[in-house]
Amino acid sequence: MYKQKVGNALMVKEPELVMQIDDKPVNNVRIVDQCQWVRAGTGESLTVETTLKDAKGEQIPISEGMCILQHYKSIVLNEKAEQVEKKKIRFYLLNPDGSIGDEVAPYPPTERIEVKEDASEAKEPGAAYWIPSTVIEGFLITEEYELPVADPRNDPKVWKEAEDAAKRDEIAITTYSNGGFTLYYAFLVPFFTEGQFEWLLRISNKKVEHRCLHDIPAPTPVPIRPVKTLETLPPIQALLTVPTSKKKKQ
Numbered sequence: 696m697y698k699q700k701v702g703n704a705l706m707v708k709e710p711e712l713v714m715q716i717d718d719k720p721v722n723n724v725r726i727v728d729q730c731q732w733v734r735a736g737t738g739e740s741l742t743v744e745t746t747l748k749d750a751k752g753e754q755i756p757i758s759e760g761m762c763i764l765q766h767y768k769s770i771v772l773n774e775k776a777e778q779v780e781k782k783k784i785r786f787y788l789l790n791p792d793g794s795i796g797d798e799v800a801p802y803p804p805t806e807r808i809e810v811k812e813d814a815s816e817a818k819e820p821g822a823a824y825w826i827p828s829t830v831i832e833g834f835l836i837t838e839e840y841e842l843p844v845a846d847p848r849n850d851p852k853v854w855k856e857a858e859d860a861a862k863r864d865e866i867a868i869t870t871y872s873n874g875g876f877t878l879y880y881a882f883l884v885p886f887f888t889e890g891q892f893e894w895l896l897r898i899s900n901k902k903v904e905h906r907c908l909h910d911i912p913a914p915t916p917v918p919i920r921p922v923k924t925l926e927t928l929p930p931i932q933a934l935l936t937v938p939t940s941k942k943k944k945q
């Protein structure tokens with residue numbers, strides 16, 4: 696049977712940023728901190744000078760050498776290839792026309808998720824609200840985490856919350872950050888198996904695209920449960936970055 700991988704549509708676009716220190720551009724680079732040269736085909740250690748030499752001191756053509764990176768470190772260089780301190784870096788949005796826009800700061804990592812009863816109150820990262828459980832079927836889950844209960848004495852309370860959500864056939868949706876310049880969609884999902892339960896945190900930045908759908912040729916005797924849709928997602932597109940107090944640079 697021919698199969699085709701399900702497509703996806705990127706819903707969360709990474710913002711284009713430029714880094715500056717004192718209004719001068721800087722760049723992240725990787726430099727070799729320590730490496731080892733060996734001879735391709737034999738694994739023989741080679742000494743690196745201006746030429747490659749084998750253990751006998753004989754010169755080896757560079758085409759026969761292989762450089763194995765053992766350690767590297769990332770540094771930030773300015774226009775003059777001088778190393779600068781990362782803590783001095785400021786980030787600015789790069790406008791479509793190539794000009795420098797507003798200064799922005801990264802989102803802090805999401806450490807706490809609180810479910811709101813009213814969706815209108817869930818405007819900040821980490822503020823969740825209840826949605827139909829079928830909504831998650833339209834998202835491509837890229838990461839999944841277990842949410843352990845810190846204190847086992849809270850198990851009855853956490854179990855009641857999971858049981859109630861399952862009875863309502865609901866999960867919670869929020870926005871989530873790993874500590875960068877982009878928010879992601881996150882779903883709080885109750886999970887049950889063999890008399891046990893837990894809460895899962897499922898992360899997504901892509902929506903599934905089905906490209907091989909066909910019309911049903913005749914009425915089916917088996918009732919098909921329609922998949923509920925979510926008309927309004929959390930305002931993630933408006934929260935791609937956190938503006939700082941510094942306005943657009945001229």
